[in-house]
Amino acid sequence: MTVASGLPQLLVVGLGNLPFPQTRHSIGHLIIDALAARFHVHMSTDRTMGGVTGRSKVTLGQTAVSLTLVKPKPLMNITGPSVAGALRNSVKASDAMVVIHDSLSHKPKALSPKMGGSANGHNGVRSIISALGGETHFHRFRIGIGRGPGDAAEYVLSKLSEEEKFYWNGDGIGLDLVCNELERIARKQVESQGTP
Numbered sequence: 508m509t510v511a512s513g514l515p516q517l518l519v520v521g522l523g524n525l526p527f528p529q530t531r532h533s534i535g536h537l538i539i540d541a542l543a544a545r546f547h548v549h550m551s552t553d554r555t556m557g558g559v560t561g562r563s564k565v566t567l568g569q570t571a572v573s574l575t576l577v578k579p580k581p582l583m584n585i586t587g588p589s590v591a592g593a594l595r596n597s598v599k600a601s602d603a604m605v606v607i608h609d610s611l612s613h614k615p616k617a618l619s620p621k622m623g624g625s626a627n628g629h630n631g632v633r634s635i636i637s638a639l640g641g642e643t644h645f646h647r648f649r650i651g652i653g654r655g656p657g658d659a660a661e662y663v664l665s666k667l668s669e670e671e672k673f674y675w676n677g678d679g680i681g682l683d684l685v686c687n688e689l690e691r692i693a694r695k696q697v698e699s700q701g702t703p
Contacts, residue, residue, distance in 0.1 A: 514564065515696035516573040517689060518598045520590050522608040522631040524582050525559075531652040532663040534675065535607040536578045538650065538685060541676045543576055545686075550576065555596050557581070557589030562597075567690035570697065574689075583631040587638030594639070601639065605646040605692065607685070608632060611659060613651030616674050618684045621647045646692055648685060650675070 519542065523533030543550050548561035558580040565574045575597045579589040594604055602622075608631055613619050623643045626633035636643055652671075655662040674681040 515693040587634030591638040610649035615653040617651030619649040
């Protein structure tokens with residue numbers, strides 16, 4: 508865990524494909540954009556961080572946090588080296604990183620937090636684990652998109668419904684859930700450091 512200047516630090520990476528915004532596969536990007544808007548984090552392209560990024564001190568619930576948001580530039584299936592670079596250039600410790608990605612295995616609008624474990628068939632997570640040399644000790648927020656009829660590849664590249672976009676955006680309930688989980692992780696950092 509990394510706590511600088513008494514503040515817990517979080518690197519939050521939203522997986523997606525920049526050429527395909529607002530699709531189910533890019534829900535991680537949508538949530539990063541929503542977090543940036545909620546906390547007024549300026550986002551810009553940063554080569555050292557491997558994509559579009561922003562950093563700010565924010566308050567999650569009752570917890571002040573140094574928050575770094577990243578939307579990797581490479582396509583989802585080859586995003587690992589970019590995410591590994593962002594980790595090296597920010598919080599350093601993998602357990603201070605949260606990767607937000609789509610999940611066919613969870614119903615739409617579900618948030619399923621997970622720490623460590625396998626990629627569960629998600630190629631973006633598999634790429635990250637590979638780029639981290641097999642390291643799996645990072646947080647994942649699996650965002651349910653359900654499983655539609657027909658080809659899974661076509662389904663994940665289809666547009667999110669307006670209801671799903673609203674749920675995860677701005678003042679949506681889904682974004683509140685994401686913020687609550689981020690605060691829980693930050694509080695654990697504080698507690699492990701013995702900081703009030």
